[in-house]
Amino acid sequence: MLDADQWAQVVAQAVRAPSIHNTQPWLFAATGDRLEVRLDPARALAVIDPNRRQQVVSCGAAVHFAVVALAALGVAAEAELAPDPADPDHLATVRVTGSREVAESDRQLAEAIARRHTDRTPFLDRPVPPGLVDQLQADVGRDGVWLKPVSREDEEAATVFLLDQVEQLEQRDPGYLAELHAWTRTDPAAHDGVPVAALPEGDRSQRPSNWLVRDFLADPAAAPASAPAASADDAPPAVERPAVLLLGTMTDDRSGWLQAGVALGRLLLQVTAAGLAASPLTQALDQAWARNRLSHRLSLVGYPQMMLRIGHPAGEAMASGRRPVAEVLTVG
Ligand SMILES: Cc1cc2nc3c(=O)[nH]c(=O)nc-3n(C[C@H](O)[C@H](O)[C@H](O)COP(=O)(O)O)c2cc1C
Numbered sequence: 122m123l124d125a126d127q128w129a130q131v132v133a134q135a136v137r138a139p140s141i142h143n144t145q146p147w148l149f150a151a152t153g154d155r156l157e158v159r160l161d162p163a164r165a166l167a168v169i170d171p172n173r174r175q176q177v178v179s180c181g182a183a184v185h186f187a188v189v190a191l192a193a194l195g196v197a198a199e200a201e202l203a204p205d206p207a208d209p210d211h212l213a214t215v216r217v218t219g220s221r222e223v224a225e226s227d228r229q230l231a232e233a234i235a236r237r238h239t240d241r242t243p244f245l246d247r248p249v250p251p252g253l254v255d256q257l258q259a260d261v262g263r264d265g266v267w268l269k270p271v272s273r274e275d276e277e278a279a280t281v282f283l284l285d286q287v288e289q290l291e292q293r294d295p296g297y298l299a300e301l302h303a304w305t306r307t308d309p310a311a312h313d314g315v316p317v318a319a320l321p322e323g324d325r326s327q328r329p330s331n332w333l334v335r336d337f338l339a340d341p342a343a344a345p346a347s348a349p350a351a352s353a354d355d356a357p358p359a360v361e362r363p364a365v366l367l368l369g370t371m372t373d374d375r376s377g378w379l380q381a382g383v384a385l386g387r388l389l390l391q392v393t394a395a396g397l398a399a400s401p402l403t404q405a406l407d408q409a410w411a412r413n414r415l416s417h418r419l420s421l422v423g424y425p426q427m428m429l430r431i432g433h434p435a436g437e438a439m440a441s442g443r444r445p446v447a448e449v450l451t452v453g
Contacts, residue, residue, distance in 0.1 A: 122153045125452040132450045134190035136443045137234050140179035142304035143315050143441050147180045152453040154217040160210040168296045169407050174378050181382015184213045193231030197221040202379040233393035238440050240398035241321050241334045244432025249364035257388050266384035271365040279418040281331045287404040287411045292339040305337050312442045319439040330361045332430050363430035373424040381426035398434035
């Protein structure tokens with residue numbers, strides 16, 4: 122049994138999970154030994170996420186963060202995903218099953234919750250240890266999720282092309298731009314939305330990578346960036362060497378989306394604990410036709426749910442705001 126303060130502590134960790142456009146589309150209800158996680162109907166993204174797939178994935182990550190926070194308090198817990206087919210917005214129930222010894226690894230993962238931030242800046246020119254990717258692959262497999270590194274040259278070319286194509290199409294859609302604008306924040310104290318300060322500065326054509334992060338400040342009226350004049354003695358730019366990973370599931374329903382979210386939460390905390398950073402690249406998964414094309418080009422079995430770049434960070438990434446716990450948690 123946890124008291125109201127303990128549940129508030131756990132939920133304060135859960136809400137540190139990443140969410141599409143930092144919408145934080147979750148609500149929590151705690152009673153004694155259980156925490157229910159629900160999809161908040163008020164925070165939908167009608168254009169980019171009409172069936173709420175990406176928001177349900179976000180909530181899955183929050184479920185995992187809650188379980189990690191409980192473990193660090195010495196509380197063993199299990200998450201039941203999509204427990205009630207008659208109530209699809211009831212996404213998960215986290216049930217306390219007993220007490221447990223707090224291991225050093227529990228502490229490290231819980232500490233990673235506060236340190237993890239989406240890092241959209243270029244990573245260092247240093248490869249991700251292959252052992253880490255193998256470990257992540259095995260770990261998310263236990264959540265029923267597959268992890269595929271996009272590393273073969275032909276697969277990389279097809280994926281980069283698709284990302285770029287979708288980004289360009291989205292930027293020509295006034296509804297997409299209006300939604301993006303509505304969730305971008307210039308006030309660094311904002312409780313939700315993506316802070317402008319967390320976005321990479323400068324001209325995206327100068328990015329030392331072919332992996333384009335979502336352009337939150339897209340301005341279709343702006344003149345296309347012209348290539349800078351190169352001089353013969355210009356040193357070639359340092360090029361980041363991210364590992365690009367796809368997470369996917371065998372079903373494409375709320376259960377599958379939640380599984381992917383739990384795996385995403387697990388992966389991000391392990392990446393952070395290993396001193397690395399990540400940023401999602403989900404443009405190619407926003408739209409059904411692009412997801413299908415990606416599956417076809419990469420011969421995927423099942424459904425891609427999340428794409429991420431991971432790498433060695435060049436500095437500290439900026440934290441984004443969160444709604445106060447009192448706004449999202451009721452304790453009964
Ligand atoms: C399902 C999902 C999709 C996301 N897609 C993108 C994306 O395409 N580009 C991007 O830069 N960030 C993306 N993000 C990251 C969110 O913008 C980020 O989690 C949110 O702004 C909160 O910031 P934080 O992760 O630093 O806490 C995504 C996150 C989730 C969970």
